Amino acid sequence: MVNLDELKKEAKRVLEDGKVKYVIGYVKSKASNMAAPAFVTDPEEIENLIWDPTCVQNLTKFIVDEKKRKAQQKKPDTRPVAVVSKGCDSRAINVLLQEKYIERDDVFILGVACEDLGVIDEKKLAQKLKGKRFGELTFDDKKNVVATTTDGTVKVPVKEVLAERCVECQANTPLIYDVFLGEEDRRKPDAPFASVEKxxxxxxxxxxxxxxxxxxxxxRCYACRSTCPMCYCDECVVDTINFAVTPDTTAQEKALRIKWIERASTKSENFGYHLVxxxxxxxxxIDCGECERVCPLDIPIRFLNKKLEKTAKELFDYEPGMDTEKPALxxxxxxxxxxxxxx
Amino acid sequence: MAEEFEPKIVAFLCKWCSSAGSDLAGVSRMQYPPNVVPIQVMCSGSVSPLYIFNAFKKGADGVLVSGCHPGDCHYIEGNYYARRRIALVKELLEFVGLEPERFQMSWVSAAEGTKYTEVIKDFVDVLKPLGPQSHLRREQ
Incomplete structure (x- = not known):
């Protein structure tokens, strides 16, 4: 089990030594029952860090943001940022390293093991509690979720409300880290592609x-794109802004401009966006499942990516984020x- | 009598082999169905999946991507990349419910005018019973 005090100690140490600019981790959210990402610059605030199955977010996204911010600054602080990273998130870091988008020195990875659990799915939990509103979530022995509802406390085994991606997880232990916490126990799922096969x-x-x-x-709120650590392009094919319209732009130029995907959220355009x-x-x-989690309309976007992950594995024996030395698929x-x- | 359905095929032909192959079929006066809209591209490896999705969106009933045989690519390895990418696109289109027959790939060299006509003939034969493609088509 990950020792939270150990995690705090390590985070505090690197922050106090000035080895890192800031620490990206999880804290208790004020707005919801799930954890919230936090940027800690003050060593005193390290105390607020948490680590439990409500820590769903993939913090790798913020490393991408940091890189983009640095590109804007005249004299950027080149110290690395420390990030609390689950197994799946570490695979995302691996892909960024493989693509040479970031350097290894840009991040200080505080790897945490999920061991035999993972993160919980809020929707699954709500279903288990039959729609009863729940307050604070606690975990006993990390095996049960204890939810305080209006009808008293309810205990639900974490395993029953695990996010779908955690059930199919292929990297419950970080593959890359500077500090590792928890027990190394590389379990392989029985059926990593069960949902897709269905x-x-x-x-x-x-x-x-x-x-x-x-x-x-x-x-087309593009929440899936915004939350994805891999969607880091500065220009996106669905954005209309990458065609500058100036007073000199002729009507013909406007007419001849290729609109691959229109902004309208009609069915065919949506197909275009999601297929692309x-x-x-x-x-x-790397199947962190963030796109599906943030979708306000509950579209199972993860299936599309998972399907291609399966195809890549079957046809080309390629697993994303597992090896930084391999050429990209x-x-x-x-x-x-x-x-x-x-x- | 109702008119028979004539499928529209968009064919992305690489400049160095398939396009020359279709030219050969033409200048040799080989007969083949007039359902194809050929689009010349520099290499089958330059065919972005976006082109394929858009062809379907704009009403193509079938899309063909054709390039040089492996080892014959003008750019040495373009068609190898295409082979990988197209395999993935094909799987994806099938997964979202497009009939797998609607999207094909072929290797046609500059000397294979006959093969080109056969590919097109067979493609049209496959598409006719399927009827118009409406799955990815833009709503009118």
Whole structure:
């Protein structure tokens, strides 16, 4: 089990030594029952850090933000930032390192092990409590969630409310770290792609109908893009701002401009957006499940990425974020790549 | 009698092999269905998945990506990258419910005019019973 005091001690040490600029970790949220990300610059505030199964966010996103901020500054502070990192988040850091987006010296990783648990899914918990409002969540022995509801306290085993991605987790222990806390216990899931296989077993028509229904809900708030640590492009194909309209822009230039994906949140445009996002994340998505968690319309976006993760594993024996030395999936090839589908 | 459905096919042909192959079919006066809209690209490896999604969005009933045989790429390895990428796009399109027959890839060299006509003929034959593609098509 991760010793929280140990985590605080390590975080405090690097912060006090001035080795890192700040520590990104989890604190208790004032607005919800789940943890909230926090940026700690004051060693005194390290005391507020927590680590429990409510720490759902993938903090790797903030490393990307930090890099973008640094690019804007004239004299940036080049010290690394410390980040509390779960197994899945460490895979995201691995992908960023593999793509040479960040340097290893840019981050100080406080690796925490999920061991045999993971993080909880708030929606699953709400379902378990049959819609009863719950207050503060505590954990006894880290095996049960103790929720205070209006009808007293209810105990639910953490295993029953684990997020879907944690059930299918392939890296419960960080793969890369500077300080490691907890026990190293690399479990392999029995069926890492069970949810996708269930979808695949449907007929083509049923799947088509499913996605038609799901993707026509999308309002294109781009929350999935904003929360994704891999969506770090400065310009995105769905943004209209990457075409500057000046007084000199002729009507013809405007007319001839290629609009790959329109801003309208109609079904076909939503398909375009989600398909392109899935393709851009192939071989990079490490299944942190953030896109699905933040979706205000509960679109199972994770399936698209998970499906391609499975395909990459089956066809090309490629697992994202596992090896920083390997070339990226779509930037490499092998002579023996399958081509049965090509005529 | 109702008119028979004529599928629209968008074909991305690489400049060095497939496009020359289709030219050969043309100048040799080989007969093949007129359902194809050929688009010349510099290499099959330059075909972005975005092109494919957009072809479907703008009403294509089928999309063909065609390039040089492995080892014959003008840019040495472009078609190897294409092979990987197209395999992934194909899986994805199938997963979201597009009929797998609607998206095909082929290797056609500059000398294979006959093969090009066969690919198109077979593609049209496959698409006819499927009817118009409406899954990814933009609503009118």
């Amino acid at each position: 979808m695949e077993s449907l007929s083509n028509k049923e799947r088509g109908a499913f996605w038609q229904e799901q993707l026509s809900k999308c309002v 996002r899935a393709i851009h994340l192939v071989g990079r998505c 779509v930037a490499s090839f092998k002579d023996e790549d399958p081509e049965e589908f090509i005529r």
